[in-house]
Amino acid sequence: MVRAALWLLAMVGEGNVFTKAQLREAFPDVAQIDRRLRDLRDHGWRIDTSRDDASLRQQEQRFVTRGADVWIPGKSKAPKHKGSLTAVQRAKILHDDNFLCRSCGIGAGEAYEDGGGIELSKLNAARRKVLLPGESELSEYQLVTECKRCGTGGGPDREVDLDAFLELVETLSPMERRLFEKWIAADQRTFSPIEKVWGIYRTLPRESRDAVGEAIDDMND
Template structure:
């Protein structure tokens, strides 16, 4: 089926923007606001019409979702509904509103639930600062069904955790087996929504990130054979 021309002004800006992404940018292609401005000269809200496509199932990533992108870059990840076709422009009911987004961030302590980093905090291995956004996480419920729930995640964890699935039933089962000091310790961590790692745990974490040659040096210092 031949697509309409994205240059056809009778279609409206959002439909034209969708066609421009498909025919000019292409899936996995990158673009900037300046590219949108040049493609639709004289249309002041063209970049907003591109953002509106997310409400119709279009996946367009920014540097918040894809750490490989520059601050002004966006990536056309996947096409959603063919909004240029009659009757196909139906909004995606899974899209969240700004109010819902703020509620989720507040409930999650305004921090990444995967690594714990907060907005603006610098990652330990770089000069890059974290940005927190909303991700969708598939959760296996105790009754065997699955639910897609929203969770706050940083730009790095969102990229690496798209295929992750949480198992609520397994967590609840593990909790039920705890007792005494272990249960008290876990309760304290959950109440504070924070866990302080010991010096040994931090060293172990740092050790795991070392290349083999450097790990061997640590083993030598401890009188151990090479790792």
């Protein structure tokens, strides 16, 4: 990270554009140099990508302004994670996610339907590590709504690979993508009768599944 900071100052200069190829060429011996460069942002360095500046191409970045002198002892310590959100920030995250747990789909204050007594959901903002599309070595933590149960069971560092997900979307037929687009717009989907039946069937013990299969055979005779 320190070497990347000094390279930006000496070879790029504030306000100038550089490419990922130039960065990797400058540091052929450093694995994941893109990530080391990204770490500078936690120390106040501003490095824009095409997501921040529409004039940049995907492979370009702009060194906007320098931050802390990370090469000075004591300056390069990793900053504390911004784990404490204000009430306003937390409310915005829950509002943006329609007050739904983005892991299991339960709403705020709803009861879990698992037959294990009455337990009402409690929603909070959780971290989710995201591998950015088109940025094979870059990731960031984004905030998402998650219920207490999912947060406890799944851990805080579950990772999402957006490129891999988008590849799955591309395998859908045009009709399936249009349907998926409608689900995105509504931020929900309804299950068809056969999907509901299948979901219940999958939870049955082996003996009951066999009984269902035999009953359907009789219905079809």
